[in-house]
Amino acid sequence: MAQKPSIPKGTRDFGPAEMVKRNFIFDTIKSVFKLYGYQPIETPAMENLSTLMGKYGEEGDKLLFKILNSGDFLSKADDALLQEKESAKLTSQISEKGLRYDLTVPFARFVVQHRNELQFPFKRYQIQPVWRADRPQKGRYREFYQCDVDVIGSNSLLNEVELIQIVDEVYRRLKINVLVKINNRKILSGIAEVIGQPDKIIDITVAIDKIDKIGLDNVNTELAEKGLPRQAIDRLQPILNLAGSNSEKLEQIKKVLATSEIGLKGIEEMETIFNWLQPLGVQTGVELDLTLARGLNYYTGAIFEVKALDVEMGSITGGGRYDDLTGIFGLPEVSGVGISFGADRIYDVLEQMDAYPKEADVTTRLFFVNFGEAEQTWCLPLIHQLRNAGISAEIYPEAAKLKKQMIYANSRNIPFVAMVGEEEMNTGCITLKDMEKGTQETLSGDELVERMKK
């Protein structure tokens, strides 16, 4: 009768070996966030559906996990809608909560609710899972962790610059080669304006975002299908074909957008960011990519995306500036900017590169063989002393065969094994074995502690 247990599609268990690597990623990211003065917060896994709906576009609403109301949730539902099986309309009657889709919208809600307790500009980081009812694929999960850093309550482009520095620092520490792509929604708006299609900005951005993947011709076809007139598509071509350095691209696009106030504003922002960034010694490549759009429609200024250079993978970090996300919750005129590191994709990238530091695999540093009750009693105070000195140590819980205990230590990747049997107890010393070199030495208790500290 026992059935095989399983977990929902797109979710995963993490064993010790995976958790050690995941924690390495989280710890690295967190330490950089702290280094730049960001403060941690957490918010609930579930939010009111009214907080989440409508923030991510039509597609996003579909991908939200909705939670059924408690109790007899159907009793309040409209009979007519039930009969028609109108799921979309019925949702609001049977579900008022949902799992968060990202960390930015819950953060905006948090800021509005706690505005009087916060000191602005507020710099926070948040590392928590989010859920999307997407169809899983490689690098795409239904439950995954985002590591967000945001500054809210400051219009300064210094924040954008700082976020690029953070990206540079994080990926340098993780030893992943990346390229930062940057663009600006104001430039995209300017383009839409100049070609006479300001209301088609979403369609235009979604289409040109795919240029790397499907090529220029297919982008043009898609634009025509979305109802853009021939003339407008023609005027778009020089923009899509821009080449050269960042400043060269900006010079060229400046001429095209000469009549668009918003477009010129976007160019000015980009110039400022590049100018401020220039002397800071950022090693990661930062490239202006006018075809970078990003789907989330709350972005209003700079938008970022980070791609791994050595591994085929979707973007591993993304973000941008949102001028009025808190406005929806009743706090207007507060601008924020932030980015999100996708921990699970970073994990996949490191896994493919096989680039984890060896130490990441070590949990216990010194393992004590258990030869029996008398030996065990002799060892325990010493183990306590080692732990007080900050050395991770453990003893096998029973006097199993030596071979079995050695195999255990070996499979746990424990670098040192201490052996205290009858001989050692009589002379008051410890035999220490280096598991990697295979060498052994005899030490006193104090010498052992000193030796392990190195």
Next chain:
RNA sequence: GUGGAUGUAGUUCAGUUGGUUAGAGCGCUGGAUUGUGGUUCCAGAGGUCGCCGGUUCGAGCCCGGUCUUCCACCCCA
């Protein structure tokens, strides 16, 4: 949400036109070695062939459904 692949031991994978008892490497357990792991040698355990149903004298293999994973689209971390 649309289209297409996939599933066999803990794991990676073989398995002939449908035909006796479903195999291998790695891993695991025990031994060679009662105070020495990672190398070697010997022996052994381990499978509702994803699940449900159908066709057939007979199904791991054929058919239908379902679930998982993966790929493309869509979108995104």
